[in-house]
Amino acid sequence: xxxxxxxxxxxxxxxxxxxxxxxxxxxxxxxxxxxxxxxxxxxxxxxxxxxxxxxxxxxxxxxxxxxxxxxxxxxxxxxxxxxxxxxxxxxxxxxxxxxxxxxxxxxxxxxxxxxxxxxxxxxxxxxxxxxxxxxxxxxxxxxxxxxxxxxxxxxxxxxxxxxxxxxxxxxxxxxxxxxxxxxxxxxxxxxxxxxxxxxxxxxxxxxxxxxxxxxxxxxxxxxxx
Numbered sequence: 001x002x003x004x005x006x007x008x009x010x011x012x013x014x015x016x017x018x019x020x021x022x023x024x025x026x027x028x029x030x031x032x033x034x035x036x037x038x039x040x041x042x043x044x045x046x047x048x049x050x051x052x053x054x055x056x057x058x059x060x061x062x063x064x065x066x067x068x069x070x071x072x073x074x075x076x077x078x079x080x081x082x083x084x085x086x087x088x089x090x091x092x093x094x095x096x097x098x099x100x101x102x103x104x105x106x107x108x109x110x111x112x113x114x115x116x117x118x119x120x121x122x123x124x125x126x127x128x129x130x131x132x133x134x135x136x137x138x139x140x141x142x143x144x145x146x147x148x149x150x151x152x153x154x155x156x157x158x159x160x161x162x163x164x165x166x167x168x169x170x171x172x173x174x175x176x177x178x179x180x181x182x183x184x185x186x187x188x189x190x191x192x193x194x195x196x197x198x199x200x201x202x203x204x205x206x207x208x209x210x211x212x213x214x215x216x217x218x219x220x221x222x223x224x225x
Contacts (some may be wrong), residue, residue, distance in 0.1 A: 010048035015055045017042070022061050022072050023161050024127050029074040033062060059158035075162075076209060083159055084204045089199075090152060091116070091137065095196045097144035099184045107144040107185055113139050114181050121170035125206070129170040134161040134176050140184070166207040 018038075021027045021223075033053060036085035039046045043129070053070050056062040062070045075083075137160070143152045153160070167173050176199050183191040 010044050010159070011055075014042055014044060014048045015036075015052040017156060018052055018056060019059070019061065022056070023115065023132070025165065026159055027072050029072050030073045033070045033072065035068040042073045049062065050154070056158075060156075061158050061162065075088065075211065077208060080163070080204070080207050080211065083156075083163055084200070084207075086096075087160060087163065088200050090149065090156070091140075091200065092193065092196055093146045093183070094141045094146075094149055095180065095192050097146060097149070097188055098140045098191045099187050100158035101145045102143040102184060102187075109141065110136065110139050110181055110184065114177050117174045117177060118171075121174045121191045126168075126170060128163045129174065130167075133167075133173050133177065134164050136181075140180075143184070163207055164203065167203060168206070 018027070018033070027033075035046045035049045035053070038049045042049070050068075053062055053064070057064050057070065061073055063073045064070045098106075113132055113136040117129055117136060120129035120132055138153065138157070140149055144150075176195070180192065180195050180199065183195055
């Protein structure tokens with residue numbers, strides 16, 4: 001029998017599974033999320049599904065619809081621009097502070113995320129590589145040793161992980177993180193600042209390119225119909 005401390009409420013389990021499926025691209029933007037269908041597929045009652053959808057709406061990954069269903073959020077160019085502006089401010093500060101304040105233990109955690117990301121990218125494991133890439137950014141924010149910054153990152157975490165997941169050049173992202181890790185380890189604040197700005201610019205361009213292609217595919221589908 002599992003220890004009571006290991007118990008995870010059904011709503012948290014459902015939330016985590018749906019969140020991962022959205023961020024990993026299993027559930028595509030615009031996909032319907034119907035309480036009854038999800039409950040049957042996941043083997044739970046409708047209540048934890050309803051609570052999970054409510055949480056994912058608050059995280060910005062799901063758009064509510066009337067009654068008992070919702071859809072996976074379809075991010076617009078304006079959404080991405082807004083998110084990118086906030087992310088740029090948050091992460092530029094976070095990376096700079098991490099370079100100044102990191103501890104040996106924190107740096108070891110960051111090294112582990114880079115190693116995991118590189119291994120996954122070279123193995124062609126896109127899901128694992130993207131998750132490790134998001135973990136890298138989250139670890140950097142923790143190394144900044146600023147509680148308010150950590151709190152703000154937590155509010156945006158799901159949307160940030162979605163945005164980071166838009167890049168397809170897995171090894172390229174991992175190598176950018178490798179360079180950032182080395183600059184942080186050397187406490188080279190100026191180099192960190194330059195590298196993170198380049199990294200964010202590439203992520204922005206890729207996300208917008210993805211969205212443009214998706215919109216083009218949707219338009220072609222409407223014309224065929």
